[in-house]
Amino acid sequence: MKYSLWFIIVLLVISACRKEDARDAYVDYRQEMRTLVQEISTWSKAMNPEFAIIPQNGVELLTSDGEPGRPAVTEYIDALDGIGQEELFYGYTADDEPTPPEITRRLTGFLDLACSYGLTVLVTDYCYTPARVDSSYMLNHARGYVSFAADSRELDRIPSYPQPIFMENNLDISRLSEIRNFLYLINPDSRFSSKTAFIQAVQNTNYDLIITDLFFDGQSFTPAEIRALEQKANGGRRLVIAYMSIGEAEDYRYYWQPDWRPGHPSFIVAENPEWEGNYIVKYWDPRWKQIVRNYLTRILDAGFDGVYLDIIDAYEYFEEAEE
Numbered sequence: 001m002k003y004s005l006w007f008i009i010v011l012l013v014i015s016a017c018r019k020e021d022a023r024d025a026y027v028d029y030r031q032e033m034r035t036l037v038q039e040i041s042t043w044s045k046a047m048n049p050e051f052a053i054i055p056q057n058g059v060e061l062l063t064s065d066g067e068p069g070r071p072a073v074t075e076y077i078d079a080l081d082g083i084g085q086e087e088l089f090y091g092y093t094a095d096d097e098p099t100p101p102e103i104t105r106r107l108t109g110f111l112d113l114a115c116s117y118g119l120t121v122l123v124t125d126y127c128y129t130p131a132r133v134d135s136s137y138m139l140n141h142a143r144g145y146v147s148f149a150a151d152s153r154e155l156d157r158i159p160s161y162p163q164p165i166f167m168e169n170n171l172d173i174s175r176l177s178e179i180r181n182f183l184y185l186i187n188p189d190s191r192f193s194s195k196t197a198f199i200q201a202v203q204n205t206n207y208d209l210i211i212t213d214l215f216f217d218g219q220s221f222t223p224a225e226i227r228a229l230e231q232k233a234n235g236g237r238r239l240v241i242a243y244m245s246i247g248e249a250e251d252y253r254y255y256w257q258p259d260w261r262p263g264h265p266s267f268i269v270a271e272n273p274e275w276e277g278n279y280i281v282k283y284w285d286p287r288w289k290q291i292v293r294n295y296l297t298r299i300l301d302a303g304f305d306g307v308y309l310d311i312i313d314a315y316e317y318f319e320e321a322e323e
Contacts, residue, residue: 029315041079052306056084059110068109082120091126247311
């Protein structure tokens, strides 16, 4: 029997899609995320051994079955310098509202485990009334966590309260374990008129660490600009950490192609309904890993002191889709 070339091509495409679907059916989504973070750690520390690796959320990856009190996954923990967590005490249900106690208890089980392995825990609470800001800082400090009370969910401004900032100091910070406070500011171009204005605003603060984006209004920070950001107002030195999403692709990034959409390329799955322009990806796909590696290279070349990895909990999307 003879087949047209077009028919044969269609059969090959269908076969390839079925093979890809079959591979995805056996994906261990949590382990694949651990593997990606471990690879990021290996890639970056080969270039800069002091480069800090800090995943945000997805704390269930710290234990073998995703439950607090269970055996730790030490090969994953060994790849990290710290771990971030949002909404531990405030912001889980709504900004400036206390997080339900049962959620706090569960999360602290993982965060205390991280502390026991020497990781620095960075907590971002979303609150703005002075009493709750004070409460956030004191509750986190009491547990040995370093925290930031964000008065804007957009993470686009430097809070005016408290002054002076919590645990302010004039120390030179050379490693993550030395920080006593931090500033999380990843959307500065919506508030500041220029890179220069943003850098000057940060230089007028005494935070030990700032988490910010690689880009300001589409332009990457240069090594000279990162060195400027590292200077505290009181003369001390801080760390500057780059934000990077590894569980979602963002259509405003340099790597995004005009014809990309869910299903094309196949590692792009679906748009996040809560964040327009952000797309869940198959983060274990080699093509996505190459994009991550190229992005990480830009961060290293710019002179950042580490990377803050977001959408670590993307595995939840795929687990829920199979239920």
